[in-house]
Structure formats: structure tokens, C-alpha cells
Amino acid sequence: MGAMDAGLDTAATVAQLAGTVASHLSMGNIGGIIKMIVKLAHTARRNKKECVQLAERVGMILDLLPYVQVPEEKATRAPLEKLAATLQEALELVKSCQSGGMVGWVFTSNLHASKLTEVQSKIDSYLLVFNLISHIATIAAIDRIPVGKPAPQSPTSVPPPPTAFQQAEAAKGEITWAEVAAASTVTVVSNDKATGTVVYKARLQDGRHVAIKSFEGDEAAFRAELAVVSGIRHQHIVRLLCWWEGDGNRLLVYEYVVGDGTLRDHLRRGDCASWRARMEVLLAAARAIEHVHCHAIVHGNVGSSNILLDEISRKPCVSGFGASVVDAVGSRTGRLESAAGDVRGFGVVMLEVLTGREPVVSIWKEEKKGEVDVTLESFALPSIGAGKLGDVLDRRPAAKPTPRQVKALKLVADMAARCLSPSSSPPGKGPTMLDVVAHLKEAHELICSDDTHKLA
Incomplete structure (x- = not known):
């Protein structure tokens, strides 16, 4: 509860955001700006990847706006005014990506991409703060629960049976x-x-x-x-x-996710039969963890054993939130430094999907004349770093992957290596789950285009 308590310490400051409604600043206007950004991002001719990523973030702001409207609260207008200014800046940048002469764009493309990334970081800070507000409200509601009110008889099949609930x-x-x-x-x-x-x-x-x-x-x-x-x-x-x-x-x-095991179980049995199926599971799980981080929450136990697969649809569901905490520091700074453990955990998950191996691998050591246990990253990363992914790649989905599949799998392998690299350990230096999602989307699109090409 340490991080949770720290979050409560900031309640007085953050609560001001919840009541911020300026008389001259309409929520409808902010919503209109966001909708325009989302619309224009998908028609951008330049820096489209950065524009679409920005649109995804501001779309989350749109979902959260209703929860920061508390008219009866007295609070400063400044935060929402700053948000409106940031959104207006984002809109102008996305507009500038709609057209432009090729000669002029050569000199401005990198500058615009950098500005888009900078604006996205600002948006992330608003997302984290707004989501902390909802958690403060939840905690306050929990603390107001009355005790001892009689309730219907509890199910005796769920021990221990309480006398009242x-x-x-x-x-x-x-x-x-x-x-x-x-x-x-x-x-x-x-x-x-x-x-x-x-x-x-x-x-x-x-x-x-x-x-x-x-x-x-x-x-x-x-x-x-x-x-x-x-x-x-x-x-x-x-x-x-x-x-x-x-x-x-x-x-x-x-x-209850009705299935017959976790992602780790399915990989062990070879049930994820195609690379496309594996990429879909990875992308969905990565998006879920990214969503958690946008709520200023660190999962704390990311692993293939906490990714459940539905028996019929194979839809993945992330579970195992018992070790999760609210990151109050990240809510203020706009970056979850403590989320690095989640990113690292997902790096291992990506290696499991690529290799079909479990987090601990038994390998033969000649000098010991027997098998020894090593981590999956120490087993796989040397081959990936040497450009020899094929040496550790699981061959069950495809004995000989197509060129598009190989390109996609290399994207995943390179991102896994970045997530697990020691140089990514210092705060603020490693990839985020947003980076992971972007690479997995690209890999998934490559594999899907390969399947379409085969059908054609």
C-alpha cells in the first residue's frame, strides 16, 4: 500500500483537477478538438505513424473527460486550460501532416515527428493525473463503507462462511x-x-x-x-x-475466463498453431498492459502465466493484479519509471512466444557433463544479437517462415532485446509499453499482409 498511500498524499492537489470547470472553457469544445485530431490523424500523408499514436492517446482523454467534471467543486481553471492549449497544439501539428511539398517536407519531417512525440508526452501526463483522480474517488468510496449491515445468507460452499456480508x-x-x-x-x-x-x-x-x-x-x-x-x-x-x-x-x-490454460500452457502444448495467432495474442496483451500504465498502475507481475486464453475465441485476458500498485509519482511526472519491471516481464513473454520455451531453459553444458538451468534471455539474446534468430526460433508454427514472417519476427525479437537490455535499466532510458505496442502492430500487419498475399 506504500504507493497507494503516496497517491492519497497528493489528493488535495489532484482533487483540484477533478473540479476544474472554467466558465469560458467548454468540455464540448475540448471534445470537438479531440475528435478532429482523431479524424485528421488517419488521413495524414506525413508522419502518419506518429499521428495515429497521438490520436490513440487523445482518444483516451476524451473517455476520461466526464470523470473530471465536478461542478460543485471549487478549483483552479489552469489544468484544463493547459490541456486545451496542448490539444490545440496537437491539432495544428496533425493538420500540418495532411499535405506539403516534397522539397519542403524533407527539411521539416523530422522536426514535426519530434514535436508530435513531445506533445504525446504531455498528453500522457494528463492521462496519468486524470486516472489517479478516479482511484482517489474509489478509495474514498471504500473508506465510507458501513460495517455490520445484515445481508443475504452467504454461500456455504465458499469457506469460510461469514455470518453477515x-x-x-x-x-x-x-x-x-x-x-x-x-x-x-x-x-x-x-x-x-x-x-x-x-x-x-x-x-x-x-x-x-x-x-x-x-x-x-x-x-x-x-x-x-x-x-x-x-x-x-x-x-x-x-x-x-x-x-x-x-x-x-x-x-x-x-x-472467469473459460479456457484450458494460460499462454504459457498453450505454448508448451503447441496450441498457438500459427505466427499470426501468436502475434494477435501478444498485441492484445501488450495493449492491455499499456492501458493499465495509462491508469497510473504498475501491474507488478507480467508473465505468460498471467495471460489467460479463452477456450473458444482464444481471446487473451491479462490477470494477476495482486501485486499491482498505483504509481503516484508517475501521475505527476507523466512517466511511470516503476513500470520498467512490467516492460521487462513482457520482454520475456515475447521471447517465450518466439522460441516456444519457458522462462527457464535446460541446456547441455559439456564442462559439467550434464544439463543446467539458464534464463530464457541468456539463452536467446546472444543469438538474436548476432542476427541468428533462426537458431532459437520455434519451428512448430512454420518449419520455414516466409520473408514477411521473418521480417515481422525480427521486429519482435529486436523489441524483446531492447526490453531486456541492461542499458535500458536506468529510469527513462528503456522502451515503454507504447513502444512495444507500436512494434507489435507493425509485426502483426506484416504477417497479416503475408496471409493476404498467399490467398491472392
Whole structure:
């Protein structure tokens, strides 16, 4: 809870942003500027990649604007005025990318690209601050929960059965306490004695499955995880449906991803049968983690064992938020320095997808006359650095990858190497998840174009 407490220390400052509504500054005007940026970015003739990345960021600002409108609060206008000025600057830059003579553009292209990147950094700082506001609101709501109010009888199949529960919140009526209490089948999925958490799989009467995480008296862990996951909504992140607290017992109820294992399990069995399927899983998971970082949250436990795959659609869902924290420092500076561990963890995930190997690899050592365990990065990175990706590449998706596939896989390998490079360790020097997503998008497009070319 250290980072969470630090976030609360900034509440007085950040709360001012939540109430910032200038009489002469219309939210509708800001929304109109954002929509124009998004529209023009996709028709840009120059620096299109940078323009589209910028459009994705300002699109997130548009989603967050309703949550920073608190008319009854008294606060300064300055933050939103600065946001409007930054958005106007972004709009002018994107407009300038619509056309231009080739001769003149040769001298200005790099300058515009640099300015687009600079504006995007400013937008990122607003995203982090605005998302911290929602977390402060969540924490405040948690602290106002009344204790001891009688509730319906708890399901005896979910131990330990409390005598009373306080239904604290249900997510948009998606699930009710009565439905959870009437669950017909409950089985233990995991029991972590070190943390005192037990996860159950429950089958509701309508056939749906949910995952119930019980915190054995650990109030701090419960509140920390709740504060993180309650404000996150993303199609590739396991969704919190509702939660309860009362009588010393605490439950989080998540959607249950119906599948037969994690990404690590699927790679071990060879179920991700094509490079296209693997790239789609990687890109979706990277976007989910990038979304988390935009909410000023550090996941803290990124790995292939926390990427679940749906049994039918193979849609990936990122889970394992028990170690997550809100990065209050990043909320103020605009960059999550502590997110480097997430980026590094995803670097290992990319190597797993490329090689088909697990994070620890057994290799033969002649001098020891036997096998020894080494990390996947120490096994794969020397070959990648020497331009010999083929020496460690998994051959199950394609015995002989096509030229486009090879180009795409090299993009992924180079980004994995950057994520895991020791030179990326100093704060502010390594790639971000936004960089990872950009490279994976490019790799995915290459592989998709290769499939289209084959069909033609």
C-alpha cells in the first residue's frame, strides 16, 4: 500500500483537477478538438505513424473527460486550460501532416515527428493525473463503507462462511449477491498460503462461471487490489464483477475466463498453431498492459502465466493484479519509471512466444557433463544479437517462415532485446509499453499482409 498511500498524499492537489470547470472553457469544445485530431490523424500523408499514436492517446482523454467534471467543486481553471492549449497544439501539428511539398517536407519531417512525440508526452501526463483522480474517488468510496449491515445468507460452499456480508458494489448490475450465493458448484482453483488468498471457481445457476477471490483477513491486500482493479475496463483484462466486505471477510468476484490454460500452457502444448495467432495474442496483451500504465498502475507481475486464453475465441485476458500498485509519482511526472519491471516481464513473454520455451531453459553444458538451468534471455539474446534468430526460433508454427514472417519476427525479437537490455535499466532510458505496442502492430500487419498475399 506504500504507493497507494503516496497517491492519497497528493489528493488535495489532484482533487483540484477533478473540479476544474472554467466558465469560458467548454468540455464540448475540448471534445470537438479531440475528435478532429482523431479524424485528421488517419488521413495524414506525413508522419502518419506518429499521428495515429497521438490520436490513440487523445482518444483516451476524451473517455476520461466526464470523470473530471465536478461542478460543485471549487478549483483552479489552469489544468484544463493547459490541456486545451496542448490539444490545440496537437491539432495544428496533425493538420500540418495532411499535405506539403516534397522539397519542403524533407527539411521539416523530422522536426514535426519530434514535436508530435513531445506533445504525446504531455498528453500522457494528463492521462496519468486524470486516472489517479478516479482511484482517489474509489478509495474514498471504500473508506465510507458501513460495517455490520445484515445481508443475504452467504454461500456455504465458499469457506469460510461469514455470518453477515455487506454488499459494497455491483458493476452495473452485471451480477448480484443472490446469484453468487446460489452458486451450484464451487471448487478451489488455488490456495496461496503465503498471501492468505484462496481463489474459487463458481458455476452460477444460469450456467455462467465466476472466479471468487477470498482474502483471509488481509484487509490491506484486499483494499490495494480493489483500488487497482475497480477502475479498469478493457476487453483484454479480466473484469471485476462485484465485491463484498463484512464480518472480517472480503471477496472479489471476477469474470472467469473459460479456457484450458494460460499462454504459457498453450505454448508448451503447441496450441498457438500459427505466427499470426501468436502475434494477435501478444498485441492484445501488450495493449492491455499499456492501458493499465495509462491508469497510473504498475501491474507488478507480467508473465505468460498471467495471460489467460479463452477456450473458444482464444481471446487473451491479462490477470494477476495482486501485486499491482498505483504509481503516484508517475501521475505527476507523466512517466511511470516503476513500470520498467512490467516492460521487462513482457520482454520475456515475447521471447517465450518466439522460441516456444519457458522462462527457464535446460541446456547441455559439456564442462559439467550434464544439463543446467539458464534464463530464457541468456539463452536467446546472444543469438538474436548476432542476427541468428533462426537458431532459437520455434519451428512448430512454420518449419520455414516466409520473408514477411521473418521480417515481422525480427521486429519482435529486436523489441524483446531492447526490453531486456541492461542499458535500458536506468529510469527513462528503456522502451515503454507504447513502444512495444507500436512494434507489435507493425509485426502483426506484416504477417497479416503475408496471409493476404498467399490467398491472392
